[in-house]
Amino acid sequence: MKTSPDVATTETAKHDYEPVIGLEVHVELKTKSKMFCSCRNEFGAEPNTAVCPTCLGMPGSLPVINRVAVEYLCKAGFALGCDVAPYSKFDRKNYFYPDMPKNYQISQYDMPLTTGGGVTLSSGKRIRLNRIHLEEDTGKNLHAGGAMAGSDYTLIDYNRAGVPLMEIVSEPDISSSDEAEDYLAELKAVLSYIGVSDVKMHEGSLRCDANVSIRPRGANELGTKTEVKNMNSFRSVGRAIKHEIARQAERLAAGDRIVQETRGWDEVKGTTYSMRSKEEAHDYRYFPEPDLVPLALDADVLARWRSELPELPDARRKRFAQQYGLSEYDAQVLTAERSDADFYEATAAACDDPKQAANWLMGDVRRALQSAGFTALAQSPMTAAQLGELIRLVKSGAITGKAGKEVCDILVAKGGDPNAIVAERGLGAVTDSTEIAAMVDQAITANQKSVDAYKGGKANAFDFIVGQVMKVSRGKANVEIVRALIKERLG
Amino acid sequence: MLTGHEIRDRIARRETSALEITKRSIDAVAASEPELRAYLTLTPEYALARAAEIDARLARGEDCGPLAGVPVAIKDLFCTQGVRTTSGSKILANFVPPYSATVVAKLESAGAVMIGKTNMDEFAMGSSCENSGFHPTRNPWDLSRVPGGSSGGSASTVGARGVPIAVGTDTGGSIREPASFCNIVGVKPTYGRVSRYGMIAFASSLDQAGPMTADVRDAAIVLEAIAGLDPMDSTSADVPVPHYEDALRDDLRGVKVGIVREFESSISGDAAMSSLYKEAYAALVRLGAELVEVSLPHAKYGLATYYLIAPAECSSNLARYDGARYGVRVSDGGDVYQMFERTRAAGFGPEVKRRIILGTYALCSGYYDAYYVRAQKVRTLMKQDFDTAFSACDVIACPAVSCPPFELGAKSDPVAMYLMDYFTIPMSLAGIAAMSVPAGYVDGLPVGLQIAAPAFEEGRMLGVAHAYEQSTRFAWARAPKVGAA
Amino acid sequence: MTDVPIDIAHVAKLARIALTHDESAAFTAQFAKLFGYIEELQALDVTHVSATAQVIPIMNVMRDDIIRDCLDRAAALANAPDTSGPYFKVPRILE
Numbered sequence A: 001m002k003t004s005p006d007v008a009t010t011e012t013a014k015h016d017y018e019p020v021i022g023l024e025v026h027v028e029l030k031t032k033s034k035m036f037c038s039c040r041n042e043f044g045a046e047p048n049t050a051v052c053p054t055c056l057g058m059p060g061s062l063p064v065i066n067r068v069a070v071e072y073l074c075k076a077g078f079a080l081g082c083d084v085a086p087y088s089k090f091d092r093k094n095y096f097y098p099d100m101p102k103n104y105q106i107s108q109y110d111m112p113l114t115t116g117g118g119v120t121l122s123s124g125k126r127i128r129l130n131r132i133h134l135e136e137d138t139g140k141n142l143h144a145g146g147a148m149a150g151s152d153y154t155l156i157d158y159n160r161a162g163v164p165l166m167e168i169v170s171e172p173d174i175s176s177s178d179e180a181e182d183y184l185a186e187l188k189a190v191l192s193y194i195g196v197s198d199v200k201m202h203e204g205s206l207r208c209d210a211n212v213s214i215r216p217r218g219a220n221e222l223g224t225k226t227e228v229k230n231m232n233s234f235r236s237v238g239r240a241i242k243h244e245i246a247r248q249a250e251r252l253a254a255g256d257r258i259v260q261e262t263r264g265w266d267e268v269k270g271t272t273y274s275m276r277s278k279e280e281a282h283d284y285r286y287f288p289e290p291d292l293v294p295l296a297l298d299a300d301v302l303a304r305w306r307s308e309l310p311e312l313p314d315a316r317r318k319r320f321a322q323q324y325g326l327s328e329y330d331a332q333v334l335t336a337e338r339s340d341a342d343f344y345e346a347t348a349a350a351c352d353d354p355k356q357a358a359n360w361l362m363g364d365v366r367r368a369l370q371s372a373g374f375t376a377l378a379q380s381p382m383t384a385a386q387l388g389e390l391i392r393l394v395k396s397g398a399i400t401g402k403a404g405k406e407v408c409d410i411l412v413a414k415g416g417d418p419n420a421i422v423a424e425r426g427l428g429a430v431t432d433s434t435e436i437a438a439m440v441d442q443a444i445t446a447n448q449k450s451v452d453a454y455k456g457g458k459a460n461a462f463d464f465i466v467g468q469v470m471k472v473s474r475g476k477a478n479v480e481i482v483r484a485l486i487k488e489r490l491g
Numbered sequence B: 001m002l003t004g005h006e007i008r009d010r011i012a013r014r015e016t017s018a019l020e021i022t023k024r025s026i027d028a029v030a031a032s033e034p035e036l037r038a039y040l041t042l043t044p045e046y047a048l049a050r051a052a053e054i055d056a057r058l059a060r061g062e063d064c065g066p067l068a069g070v071p072v073a074i075k076d077l078f079c080t081q082g083v084r085t086t087s088g089s090k091i092l093a094n095f096v097p098p099y100s101a102t103v104v105a106k107l108e109s110a111g112a113v114m115i116g117k118t119n120m121d122e123f124a125m126g127s128s129c130e131n132s133g134f135h136p137t138r139n140p141w142d143l144s145r146v147p148g149g150s151s152g153g154s155a156s157t158v159g160a161r162g163v164p165i166a167v168g169t170d171t172g173g174s175i176r177e178p179a180s181f182c183n184i185v186g187v188k189p190t191y192g193r194v195s196r197y198g199m200i201a202f203a204s205s206l207d208q209a210g211p212m213t214a215d216v217r218d219a220a221i222v223l224e225a226i227a228g229l230d231p232m233d234s235t236s237a238d239v240p241v242p243h244y245e246d247a248l249r250d251d252l253r254g255v256k257v258g259i260v261r262e263f264e265s266s267i268s269g270d271a272a273m274s275s276l277y278k279e280a281y282a283a284l285v286r287l288g289a290e291l292v293e294v295s296l297p298h299a300k301y302g303l304a305t306y307y308l309i310a311p312a313e314c315s316s317n318l319a320r321y322d323g324a325r326y327g328v329r330v331s332d333g334g335d336v337y338q339m340f341e342r343t344r345a346a347g348f349g350p351e352v353k354r355r356i357i358l359g360t361y362a363l364c365s366g367y368y369d370a371y372y373v374r375a376q377k378v379r380t381l382m383k384q385d386f387d388t389a390f391s392a393c394d395v396i397a398c399p400a401v402s403c404p405p406f407e408l409g410a411k412s413d414p415v416a417m418y419l420m421d422y423f424t425i426p427m428s429l430a431g432i433a434a435m436s437v438p439a440g441y442v443d444g445l446p447v448g449l450q451i452a453a454p455a456f457e458e459g460r461m462l463g464v465a466h467a468y469e470q471s472t473r474f475a476w477a478r479a480p481k482v483g484a485a
Numbered sequence C: 001m002t003d004v005p006i007d008i009a010h011v012a013k014l015a016r017i018a019l020t021h022d023e024s025a026a027f028t029a030q031f032a033k034l035f036g037y038i039e040e041l042q043a044l045d046v047t048h049v050s051a052t053a054q055v056i057p058i059m060n061v062m063r064d065d066i067i068r069d070c071l072d073r074a075a076a077l078a079n080a081p082d083t084s085g086p087y088f089k090v091p092r093i094l095e
């Protein structure tokens, strides 16, 4: 499948133009109830069963602010180094859309809950935040008959209407699609650490729009930007930005102007397309929400919320590298999810070998998760104590590395006591010298050619014989003993 | 029909029953309704069942509340669970709310018996009840005349004593003006005094529910019953609700009554109205009050300020009426936006459309600061005017309206109609308490005296109104055109 | 009469009301008269005046994060002009 523009154009863009990218990220907050009413905030409920007069926008209904949504946003703000506003308010954003029950969204305009702050990329580059504000989500439209344009009618489920959303707006500090993906990963790590959101892009609890423009490298003035929507994974955000940069570069190279517009991302075609032309540009007519009163959060409350923050990914990553002697990369991977990092630390403690714990989690455990069909460590029934015990068994030589992999597969898939698994499957290492000696003798007899070769100076023939012994022992023979005995026999 | 407190006392003495009173109310309304058309929905079966239930509970010795067995009428913008609620608009002609407004729930728990939902200007936009999406209501004092608005149905039925008590809402005068027109007592409480939950919004920062009653004592009883903090309304105030009946007084010794210089000069051109109010102030003095002149220098900007803020809020509040989730849909095969546009074109009357367009415009980028923000600043000045005035007086007495009830169709120019609210808008913008109490007649047509008090001083206001009412006895007069049961 | 800089067609589009030609014409004339009053505000010096969005000085009204009963689906859909199964149904959306 060919996607346009092609790679050559992308390269041209890289050389002639500098991309300027800002991201607007909407994150659903994991409160029990909705933003302005007491309906349950639940993903995947039966359609139109988590609704009430307020979130259906019924006549006479009124909103009341969910305190925990405010708390979660402030905690996110603290975690991202933002300033929580001493005075904040809600505003109405007015536009008609069928999944928005009141035909206005309660949002925040000129006095968001937080300003400033930033996200540090793994490269060390800092992407500044403009603001984080609190608002309500819309319902969901289902377009009967698939494509939006081809359907005769639209079905609406308002369960999601009124779910608390925080909108995190970055400054246009992002310079590439890689940085954009990195930014999202860092953001996701922080937010999942503090437990305010599921941050699952495929379930829509994290959504991202990208403002993309390009300008001649070194220029001060910003180019005309487009807003790209409808990406459903971090990877598609990266792809969409890459495509949009290339498209704009191609346009400019051809002497065209960039039109300020909203563009959708087509995941299948790998292209962006125009969604809304400029004459339909909205006038949102923001004004202060008269049904709510302003927020001036108490300093004591804010201090308490701040003190409740856990160790954040960046700090934990640094600590892991230092305390456990891990590489930057390993520390990064192991701290990306709070539950993974917790698991790692528990495993390290259980086996008393942080380095080995990291190796196992980064290697065999990851592989085993994949073959078991899990996408996250948290899905496996294996406990850190079980993995730690397995690592101990291998380290002590009670089982071989090969047997360890086998036990690991079972643990990841089903959990269990590693000792019991070893016993049950007869995976214990063979350390009895006479038993091994018999196997060594048998291998020497059966592979006279290799013996001759070794004696003739071919060192790798030795390893072949070791391999033959291991094969016979089905991997259970202690390899050190095997080597010693072969050396002894062949002089 | 007796007053609410008379009914309360007679039921307490077992001289009558809730059922008997309710039947009389239903009959009285039935008799006057062909002429007045004060109601959009009548609920006689509901009322009779509820009255019987209250009698049964009273017989068991239960306390059924301060309004036990008293028939009440509810303006049709209060949501009533299971009972059609239209806000006077065709767009909600078939809307049956799944919940009740806090005011309705509180009246019910006070023992009141709802007998119907009253007519109103559509979405409370109007001063004559002629803007109802269904039919106009008539004034019981003269059937060729309007009852005022927007709470016209409530005023008309209380004026005719179909019920002793109704509730209305006031955004810029919608309780006080019809109260004045129908010779009844109408109270607009302080903003935040009464919950707005379940009240169909017109202008959220101005709307307040209040009693419309046969006399001041009933207003005190009803206000106490419906006032107070409501966790469902973030703008309701956490201010204790006094027992307002205790504040009702019989003289005004020691009370300083402010007379607004600007209002007096604006009404001086109308000899009849001017002399009526002069006599009203004289009556206050006879009761022992001291008159002091106060000034509201920004009152003249009230109309302009109000007609930016209220339409702006209404343009947003009424966006939800789009034919998607409830109400009447008009669609002929186009896309969803065509459905929205046709539904709203067919469902809204001209006054509502006019205000939505005006308010949308006032909020548009490029105009927002010049209109909406500026209006809010003038609102600050108006509030300061009242603060200054109340540093020199306890209450303000002034006209409720500039004229007695006018004939249907007499004010076809919308701006002329807007001017009807000249004396009531400043108090609404400042959010303070104000009320209208019957003050006499011009050519046999009722006119009300407006009394205003600082925020949350409804007790003081009701006290002054009570002394005035008791000495002048205008509130006892019955509408001549419609017989009472 | 004051000249009104109002583009009724544009505003009606934002407000999603299909106005007739007669309505637009009538509104234009009526607004001209009303703006005679509204423009008076421009004469006031409000430079140092703060805006009053709300008259009562209440702050920080929040509720606890507690779930209460939702409407039954039947009650939620009862007033809908059109439904399909568990959904509200509206004409198609053309972007």
Ligand SMILES: [Mg+2]
Binding pocket: A026, A107, A135, A167
């Ligand atoms: Mg947003």
Ligand SMILES: [Zn+2]
Binding pocket: A034, A037, A038, A039, A050, A051, A052, A053, A054, A055, A056, A162
């Ligand atoms: Zn809800």
